[in-house]
Amino acid sequence: MDLQHILQQKIQEVVLKEYEVELPAVEFQPTRKDFEGDVTVVVFPMLRFVKGNPVQIGERIGAFLKEEVDQVTDYNVVKGFLNLVISDAFYLRFFNTVKSEAQYGWVPQGPEAIMVEYSSPNTNKPLHLGHIRNNLLGYSVAEILKAAGKKVYKTQIINDRGIHICKSMLAWQRFGNGETPQSTGLKGDKLVGNYYVAFDKAYKEEVAEMTAKGMDGNLAEKEAPILQEAQQMLQRWEAGDTEVVDLWKKMNGWVYEGFELTYKNLGVDFDTLYYESDTYLLGKEFVREGLEKEVFFKKEDGSVWCDLTEEGLDEKIVLRSDGTAVYMTQDIGTAIQRVKDHPDINGMVYTVGNEQDYHFKVLFLILKKLGFSWAERLYHLSYGMVDLPSGKMKSREGTVVDADDLMAEMTRTAAEISEELGKLEEYTLEEKQELYQMIGLGALKYYILKVDPKKRILFNPEESVDFQGNTGPFIQYTYARIQSILRKADEMGIDHTAMVEVEQLHAKEKELLKQLQLFPETIQAAATNYSPALVANYIYELVKEFNSFYQQVSILGEVDETKRQFRVALSKKVGEVIKLGFGLLGIQVPVRM
RNA sequence: GGCCUCGUAGUUCAAUGGAUAGAAUAGAAGUUUCCUAAACUUUAGAUGCAAGUUCGAUUCUUGCCGAGGCUACCA
Missing domain, CATH: 1.10.730.10 (Isoleucyl-tRNA Synthetase; Domain 1)
Structure with a gap:
C-alpha cells in the first residue's frame, strides 16, 4: 500500500475518533518548496464535514500522524495546510524498490486496444511545420498510451483521392514536359507540390482574365476551365478511367517516396496505413444503408444529408448530387473499416487540427446514429494551428515552413x-x-x-x-x-x-x-x-x-x-x-x- | 449573426478550485585550479476588463474587449 493510502486511512481514523465524522476523501499535494515538509494535507475541504478551526484540526491530525505513522517524522500547520515531513527511510525504500526496474513507470499491457491516427496528409504537396506538430503529437500520444498499458495501433489515412490531387495531375500534364523526381533531382513530394502551385497560378490567371471580360468574380471562380477540367478528371478517376488512374498511381508513388524520407528523419512510424481511395466506397455503402435506416435523407437534386438540427448542429452533406463522395463519406468508411480489420479496437484517437472540431463532432455523431457501439469511444485530439507572424501557412501561396x-x-x-x-x-x-x-x-x-x-x-x-x-x-x-x-x-x-x-x-x-x-x-x-x-x-x-x-x-x-x-x-x-x-x-x- | 478555442512578465511556456502565480529567454550582477559552463547562483518584471459562486478563482458562471477558427456539393 502506498503512503497516500496509509495517510488517508489514518486521517479518516483520527477524524472519526476525534470528531465522530466519516471523511470521504483527503486531498494531498506535494509541499511547496517555500515550506517545510514533503506532503501536504489540505484541511479546508474537511470543513464541510468537520466543524472547527482549520489550524486546530490540522494540528490534531498532524500530532496523531506523527505518533502513529512511522514515515511521518514531523509536521507543521500553516493556515489550512498540514505539511508532513516524511522520513528519509521511506524515500530510500522507494528507491531500492525501483532502482533496477528497466521500465519504471510503465503499466503492463491490458486487453484494450486503441488506434491512434496522425499525420494523414494530402498527397499533393510536401509536409510542412503544421504536419510536424501533428506527427509529433500523434506519435507521442501513441507512445504514452502504450506506456499506460494500452495496446496501440498507429495509423494514418492517406488522402490520396480528391480534387486536390487532380489539380496537381492536371498541371503536370499541361506544364510538366514529362518531368520526374529522377530527371529533376527533386524529392517526389516537392515535385508534385510544385505542380499544385502551378495549377493555382494558372487558375488565378484564368479567373482574372474572365473577370476582366466582365464576368462576376464568384462565377468565374466556379467556371474557370482549368478547374472544371480538374473536376472532370475526378469523375473520370471515380469511373476508373485507366489513363487517369495510371497517372494518379505514378504521381502518388512519387509523393509516398518523399513522405517516407521525411517520416524517417522525423522518427515517426505507422503500424498500418489506410488509403482514402480504398475506404470511400465503403463509406458510400454505409450512406446507402443510412438512407434505408433513415439516418440520412435525400434532397431533390440527389445529394444525401444528415439532419443534426436536433443535436443543435446543422444539416451535413454526406454524398454529392453527382454521387461522388465527400470528406465525411470517406471518414465514415475508414472508421468502419478499421474496426473490421482490428476487432480488439475499443477506441480511436484522431490527431487533427482544431479547424476540424466541427467535422469530428459531426462524424462521431453520425457514427453513433448509425449504431456503432465503439462510436462512444472516439476522441478528437485537437490541436492549435502553427501560424507564422504573417498569418496562416498556405501551400498554394508558398508561405509555408517546409x-x-x-x-x-x-x-x-x-x-x-x-x-x-x-x-x-x-x-x-x-x-x-x-x-x-x-x-x-x-x-x-x-x-x-x-x-x-x-x-x-x-x-x-x-x-x-x-x-x-x-x-x-x-x-x-x-x-x-x-x-x-x-x-x-x-x-x-x-x-x-x-x-x-x-x-x-x-x-x-x-x-x-x-x-x-x-x-x-x-x-x-x-x-x-x-x-x-x-x-x-x-x-x-x-x-x-x-x-x-x-x-x-x-x-x-x-x-x-x-x-x-x-x-x-x-x-x-x-x-x-x-x-x-x-x-x-x-x-x-x-x-x- | 450563430457556434468553438485561446487571452498570464518585453517574449516563449507552467500552475487536479488552494499557500507568497512558477520557469525559460531577453536585461542587470556573479560562479571554472573541482564529476562536461548547452550548466549553476542572485536580481527585476505578469493573470485583458467587470461582476458572480466559494473559506479560497489564472482555473468555474455571466457580460464586455481582443486574437484565431468553423459555419463549403474543398480535404
Whole structure:
C-alpha cells in the first residue's frame, strides 16, 4: 500500500475518533518548496464535514500522524495546510524498490486496444511545420498510451483521392514536359507540390482574365476551365478511367517516396496505413444503408444529408448530387473499416487540427446514429494551428515552413553551436552528424511538444528555436553529463548496483527522489489528458532538480563510500527516467555532447 | 449573426478550485585550479476588463474587449 493510502486511512481514523465524522476523501499535494515538509494535507475541504478551526484540526491530525505513522517524522500547520515531513527511510525504500526496474513507470499491457491516427496528409504537396506538430503529437500520444498499458495501433489515412490531387495531375500534364523526381533531382513530394502551385497560378490567371471580360468574380471562380477540367478528371478517376488512374498511381508513388524520407528523419512510424481511395466506397455503402435506416435523407437534386438540427448542429452533406463522395463519406468508411480489420479496437484517437472540431463532432455523431457501439469511444485530439507572424501557412501561396528544410536547419544550428563548444574532437564525421541531428531535432520536438496541444503556436522563422534554458538540448545535455559520470564511476570501480543503505539524505537527494516518485502518475495523467506536454514539463523539473544537485553535491568526489555509491545509482536512475520520458516524446538522448 | 478555442512578465511556456502565480529567454550582477559552463547562483518584471459562486478563482458562471477558427456539393 502506498503512503497516500496509509495517510488517508489514518486521517479518516483520527477524524472519526476525534470528531465522530466519516471523511470521504483527503486531498494531498506535494509541499511547496517555500515550506517545510514533503506532503501536504489540505484541511479546508474537511470543513464541510468537520466543524472547527482549520489550524486546530490540522494540528490534531498532524500530532496523531506523527505518533502513529512511522514515515511521518514531523509536521507543521500553516493556515489550512498540514505539511508532513516524511522520513528519509521511506524515500530510500522507494528507491531500492525501483532502482533496477528497466521500465519504471510503465503499466503492463491490458486487453484494450486503441488506434491512434496522425499525420494523414494530402498527397499533393510536401509536409510542412503544421504536419510536424501533428506527427509529433500523434506519435507521442501513441507512445504514452502504450506506456499506460494500452495496446496501440498507429495509423494514418492517406488522402490520396480528391480534387486536390487532380489539380496537381492536371498541371503536370499541361506544364510538366514529362518531368520526374529522377530527371529533376527533386524529392517526389516537392515535385508534385510544385505542380499544385502551378495549377493555382494558372487558375488565378484564368479567373482574372474572365473577370476582366466582365464576368462576376464568384462565377468565374466556379467556371474557370482549368478547374472544371480538374473536376472532370475526378469523375473520370471515380469511373476508373485507366489513363487517369495510371497517372494518379505514378504521381502518388512519387509523393509516398518523399513522405517516407521525411517520416524517417522525423522518427515517426505507422503500424498500418489506410488509403482514402480504398475506404470511400465503403463509406458510400454505409450512406446507402443510412438512407434505408433513415439516418440520412435525400434532397431533390440527389445529394444525401444528415439532419443534426436536433443535436443543435446543422444539416451535413454526406454524398454529392453527382454521387461522388465527400470528406465525411470517406471518414465514415475508414472508421468502419478499421474496426473490421482490428476487432480488439475499443477506441480511436484522431490527431487533427482544431479547424476540424466541427467535422469530428459531426462524424462521431453520425457514427453513433448509425449504431456503432465503439462510436462512444472516439476522441478528437485537437490541436492549435502553427501560424507564422504573417498569418496562416498556405501551400498554394508558398508561405509555408517546409518540414525537410526546417529539420535540416535545426541540425545545422546544432552543428554550429557544437563546433563552437568543440567538445567532440574524437568523434568521426558520421558520429558528429548523427549527434547534430539528434540535438537539432530534440530542440524542435521539445519546443513543440512542451506546449499544451490546444494552444496555437506562433512560429517565427526569423528567431531560431532556442538551445538553452527550457529546451530539448538542455535536457539532452544533462543526460550526457550523467552518462559521463557513469563512465567515470565504472573506471573507478564504483559499484552502484547494491542496495542503498545510507543513513541520511541530503536535501537535494530527497528532492530528486520525490520527483522520481512522480513519474508513474505523470505518465497516467499524460495518457488520460492526451498531453505529451505533461511529460515534457515533468522531465524539465527533474532535470532542473538534478542540475542543482550536481552543482551543490559532489558525486564521484564524495569520500563516504556508501554515499558515493548511492549518488551514482541515483544519477543513473535520473538518466534512465530522462531517457524513458524523452522516449515518450520521440526524442533521443546522446551519451556525449 | 450563430457556434468553438485561446487571452498570464518585453517574449516563449507552467500552475487536479488552494499557500507568497512558477520557469525559460531577453536585461542587470556573479560562479571554472573541482564529476562536461548547452550548466549553476542572485536580481527585476505578469493573470485583458467587470461582476458572480466559494473559506479560497489564472482555473468555474455571466457580460464586455481582443486574437484565431468553423459555419463549403474543398480535404
